[in-house]
Amino acid sequence: MADYGEKLDVAGSKFQWDMQKGIFHFEGQEGIVFWVRNAMKEFFDTIEEISGQEASHLVFEVAGFRQGTVVGDYFDGLTAAEAAHKITDTYAAVGWGLAKVVNLNEEKKTFSIHIKDSWEYRINHSQGKSSTGPFLAAHYAGVFSRLLDENIWFEIKEDQLHGHDQMIVDYFPSVTTVKKNIHQLSRAKESARIHELERMVEEKTQGLREVIKQISSPVIPVLDGVVVVPLLGKYDEERAEELVYSTLNKLPRYKADYLILDLTGLDGSVDHLTTSLLEKIGSAADLIGSKTILVGLSAGLAVEITQTGVNLGRFDCFQTLQHGIHYAIGQMGKQII
Structure with missing residues (x-):
C-alpha cells in the first residue's frame, strides 16, 4: 500500500490514500475497496437470503440504475460519446471489468454495451448462478438516462454465464422505469398474498364444514x-x-x-x-x-x-x-x- 498522501493516476483516473485517517479517495471522492469473490459475494448472498430471489433481483436492478444516474450527473457537460469512453476507462481502472459502448446513436438514443469479466459476473459465477444479475446492465441504463436526457432501459442479449465470450446488452428509450418495476413487484406480492389468504380461508372453511357436518x-x-x-x-x-x-x-x-x-x-x-x-x-x-x-x-x-x-x-x-x-x-x- 502506498504511503500517506501518495497519489496515483491510472488511465486518467486519480487515486489517493490518506493512511493517517484511513481514507481512500477515487476521483476526488471517498471510496472503499472490497474483495469480489468473498466479501462482495457474502454481501450479495445476504441480501438474497433476507429478501428472496425475486425481491433481491429488483433491489440490485434499482440500486444499479439509481447509482448510474449519479454517475451520469458526474459527467454532465460531456457528450454521450465522450462520456462513454471516459466511463468505460474509469470503470476498468477500478476493476469493474472491460466494457465498450458500441453503435451509439445519439439521435435515436440507442446503443449496446459489451461487458467482459465484470465484478458482477465474477460474483454470480462464484455463487453458482446460471445468469448474470441486473445491477450493471441497469447501472449503464441510469448513466445514459442522464446523458441522453431520456429514460433508457435495457435487454440482455448475451450472457457470459450462458457460455458467451462477453455480456451484450442493448439499450433503448422505454416507458419501463424502476418505479414501475417496484410497483409491479409490490402488486404481484400483494396478489400472491391475497391468493394465499384465500387458500387458507378455503382450507379453514372446509375444515369448519367438516366439523359442522359432525356436530350438526x-x-x-x-x-x-x-x-x-x-x-x-x-x-x-x-x-x-x-x-x-x-x-x-x-x-x-x-x-x-x-x-x-x-x-x-x-x-x-x-x-x-x-x-x-x-x-x-x-x-x-x-x-x-x-x-x-x-x-x-x-x-x-x-x-x-x-x-x-x-x-x-x-x-x-x-x-x-x-x-x-x-x-x-x-x-x-x-x-x-
Whole structure:
C-alpha cells in the first residue's frame, strides 16, 4: 500500500490514500475497496437470503440504475460519446471489468454495451448462478438516462454465464422505469398474498364444514328402537342433503323403529326448503321401516309450516321431545318405569 498522501493516476483516473485517517479517495471522492469473490459475494448472498430471489433481483436492478444516474450527473457537460469512453476507462481502472459502448446513436438514443469479466459476473459465477444479475446492465441504463436526457432501459442479449465470450446488452428509450418495476413487484406480492389468504380461508372453511357436518343434527339413540335428530340453525341445500344422507345411513345401525325430529333449535322462520327437508327425511325413513315423529312444534312454527304449502300432516306431531319419546315407546308396547 502506498504511503500517506501518495497519489496515483491510472488511465486518467486519480487515486489517493490518506493512511493517517484511513481514507481512500477515487476521483476526488471517498471510496472503499472490497474483495469480489468473498466479501462482495457474502454481501450479495445476504441480501438474497433476507429478501428472496425475486425481491433481491429488483433491489440490485434499482440500486444499479439509481447509482448510474449519479454517475451520469458526474459527467454532465460531456457528450454521450465522450462520456462513454471516459466511463468505460474509469470503470476498468477500478476493476469493474472491460466494457465498450458500441453503435451509439445519439439521435435515436440507442446503443449496446459489451461487458467482459465484470465484478458482477465474477460474483454470480462464484455463487453458482446460471445468469448474470441486473445491477450493471441497469447501472449503464441510469448513466445514459442522464446523458441522453431520456429514460433508457435495457435487454440482455448475451450472457457470459450462458457460455458467451462477453455480456451484450442493448439499450433503448422505454416507458419501463424502476418505479414501475417496484410497483409491479409490490402488486404481484400483494396478489400472491391475497391468493394465499384465500387458500387458507378455503382450507379453514372446509375444515369448519367438516366439523359442522359432525356436530350438526347428530343422530342420538335415546332408547332401544328410538333415535332423536335435533335440527339446529338454518339449512341450505348442501346442509340439508348432508342431514338426509347422515340420518338415513345411521337409522339401520340403531335398528330404529321411530325417528324423532326435534324442531326446537331451528333458526328463524321455517322456509319451503326446511319443510321439504322434513318431508323428504320422513318419506325416506318410512321406506327403511322407521316411522317419523315431529316434536318441538310451537303454535307459531306450526303456522309457518302450513304456509309453506308442504303437507306434513301424515306425521305424528308433539310440542315437546318428552311427549314424542313417550308416544314412541308406547307405540312399541313399552313404558318408562
